[in-house]
Amino acid sequence: MKAKALSGAESVANAMRQIDPDVVPAYPITPQTDIMHAYAKFVADGVVSGELIRVESEHSAMSAAVGAGMAGARVMTATSANGLALMWEIVYIASSLRLPMCMAVVNRALSAPINIHCDHSDSMGCRDTGWMQMYAENNQESYENMIFGMKYAEKAKLPFMMCLDGFITSHGIEPVTLFEDEKVKAFLGEHKQDYPLLDVDNPTTVGPLDLFDYYFEHKRKQSEGMFLAKGIFLEVAKDFEATFGSKIDIFEKYHTDDADTVIVAMSSTCGTAKEVVDKLRVEGRKIGLLKLRLFRPFPSYELKEVLKGKKVIAVLDRCESFGAFGGPLFSEIRSALYEVSKPKICNYIYGLGGREIDMAMIESIFDEIEKYTTADIKDFVKYLGVRE
């Protein structure tokens, strides 16, 4: 199909149109709003058959999604920042109930002070909620990850967050090639929820009181579900590639194989970083970028394999983890590498509240970490692009 000029939000809405979920409960918040504008138009035009429920808060949006999902519906929603924070209680419940769902999270900074622009503090705050998470570099990936994510969620019986960068991706217009409607429909098939509540002939109980004698076992089981989701990711990715000819992977290796120093990053920053890698490769510098696409379940084994033998690694976090030793991505990658040769590794916290990250800034990281191949790392956690 011919590429269309679409914003990231429109790309996500088009994925929703093609998936045509049964129920979409949503509440507007910048910059998620453009997704729901576009989807609401599909509803008004009658091109989708699902029910759009305009609820009175994000807490209600997620509650309605859980209710509809447990009843047997295929459900989707979208949110950002403070909206996700308000959802949090039910976000945790959705995954604990093993409810498949696909939610677009348009990454935006959390208040206070209030800021509408991109960083990952919202979805990173959900990293322990039991949701699967992927981060998209651009509009095409946002679109594809949504379709992939819906099937992945249903196969893994876990909810899925598709994270895209607020404004940068959600409001930026890029060429996007949509798949054929019929192909998407065939790829997803019909959703069959386990023990749907509307199956009145086989009544079951959802969310009973669960005290010290069973709760731990239930959490252990849930944890296993997330563990198994790693294998399911690869299965669904294979199916996705066979259907659409497009590759979904845990990460994208960009000149990492022979690189001595590597930047690990996620989302739209990776596009800018690729340009820097190309520029510095021309100068003969052995540098590379590892773009992580799947953050939950965290691919520690795979990261360990790909980063083994590297001299210096810089992890970029678009999120602060107050009081921790570095950002969440840094902490987890550093931990994943503990059992191997232990490359030198440092952390750059950047881009909070939409602060610019450009080629010169990324180049300065490579300049710095290349020095660490021989010198000792002085500060393990640095703030990039903040005024002193």
Add this chain to the structure above:
Amino acid sequence: MKEVTIIGRGGQGGKSAAAILAEAALENGHYIQSFSEYGAERQGAPVYAFCRIDEKPIRIHSSVTNPDVVAVIDPTLTAALPVTKGLSDEGILIVNTLETPQQIRDKLNFTKGKVFTVDATGISIDCFGRNIPNSPMLGAIEKAASLVTLEVLKNKISDKFLHKLGQEVVDKNVQAIERAFNEVKEG
């Protein structure tokens, strides 16, 4: 890669102009990207909108800091903002104004590149009866920078507006684009 910055005030259509330019370039077989700087989105506040056009996929996601083309939709902004900032020696500046290119050069102390002026506000008032200077600016940008073609630009406007706003609006827009294309002055 060509990078275009369109500077206007909220409500003047700078963002839409950048998007239409990108869509026209995509139609022409180029890779594109278009985005704008969002802040407090009040009508009248200065707004920067950007468009990137390239022969290969565009991966960069940072802001445009060294544009090849700068189009200023609102004449008052040349005094309020550093509109030529980052513009290269071969850069193209297009301003909606009644003044001549030389007058703009003198005002901005801008000696390099190319400067174009067009009365987009006047054309807009003639064509639409009100100040919607973004479509005539697209005509002027095309004449000054040849990023797409006049034909593709006009087709894109038709595609975009015909269904929603009807033939009359399309015709007026096409007329405004053509007039600006023909009337823009270089100096």
Add this chain to the structure above:
Amino acid sequence: MKKPGWKELPDGGRIIKAGNADEYNTGDWRTFRPMWDQGKCTHCMICWITCPDSSIHAKDGKRLETDLDHCKGCGICAEICPTKCITMKKESDFI
């Protein structure tokens, strides 16, 4: 009863067997026992509808004996009975 390990549990903390409260005998929580005087009973069914533990069974419009395996002895039936045909007796009297 040996409690199941985590692998044996259904996903999501679901209870997939309906009506399993029947297996949970709460009758031994009782300190007072409801005694039903069948002669005074008009079978108005107010106790049947009010019992919080569904321990009063009925068949063909007639109240049956209280299900003492599940009755916790809360005394609501005795309180609500219009003909006062239910009285609460100390459980210790039955030992």
